[in-house]
Amino acid sequence: xxxxxxxxxxxxxxxxxxxxxxxxxxxxxxxxxxxxxxxxxxxxxxxxxxxxxxxxxxxxxxxxxxxxxxxxxxxxxxxxxxxxxxxxxxxxxxxxxxxxxxxxxxxxxxxxxxxxxxxxxxxxxxxxxxxxxxxxxxxxxxxxxxxxxxxxxxxxxx
Numbered sequence: 001x002x003x004x005x006x007x008x009x010x011x012x013x014x015x016x017x018x019x020x021x022x023x024x025x026x027x028x029x030x031x032x033x034x035x036x037x038x039x040x041x042x043x044x045x046x047x048x049x050x051x052x053x054x055x056x057x058x059x060x061x062x063x064x065x066x067x068x069x070x071x072x073x074x075x076x077x078x079x080x081x082x083x084x085x086x087x088x089x090x091x092x093x094x095x096x097x098x099x100x101x102x103x104x105x106x107x108x109x110x111x112x113x114x115x116x117x118x119x120x121x122x123x124x125x126x127x128x129x130x131x132x133x134x135x136x137x138x139x140x141x142x143x144x145x146x147x148x149x150x151x152x153x154x155x156x157x158x
Contacts, residue, residue, distance in 0.1 A: 007075040014067070052105035059098050066091050080148055088141035095134030099127045 070087045073079065106124045 004075055007071055010071055011068070014064075014071075018064070048108045049105060052101055052108060056098060056101045056105065059094050059101065063091060063094050063098070066094075080144060080151070082148070085141050085144045085148070088137050088144060092134045092137030092141060095130050095137060097134075099130040099134065102127050102130070 066087050070084060070091075073081070073084055073087075078084070103124065103126045106126075110124055
């Protein structure tokens with residue numbers, strides 16, 4: 001299969017996965033929005049949660065856009081470039097940041113009526129897969145960088 005067809009299929013797959021994820025979670029998103037509007041909790045907690053969700057949404061959209069530009073560069077046969085190394089590194093750092101933002105969001109929404117104990121803190125979800133994915137992307141970026149350095153070194157010796 002030609003590279004352009006493979007890249008097109010990858011783009012369609014990403015759009016399909018995003019659409020299906022939104023469709024699958026629509027009732028939860030709608031229910032969470034209505035519950036957030038009707039909630040009678042302290043204003044600071046709602047505002048802090050809103051800030052975490054807003055930052056997380058901005059970073060999530062940025063991740064999708066950077067991934068899309070990376071895929072476009074592959075379609076243009078510009079895979080091993082400095083710009084792509086920066087894109088992959090940025091994607092890795094954003095994924096790591098996103099995992100901590102989600103943890104902070106869950107922390108801000110948690111009920112600590114029994115006090116701030118170790119058991120109440122470890123009950124909060126932490127997205128380790130997103131953290132692992134971020135570290136993996138940073139590793140791939142490092143490998144790309146080393147590959148470019150080796151290629152440049154080889155071109156200088158010839």
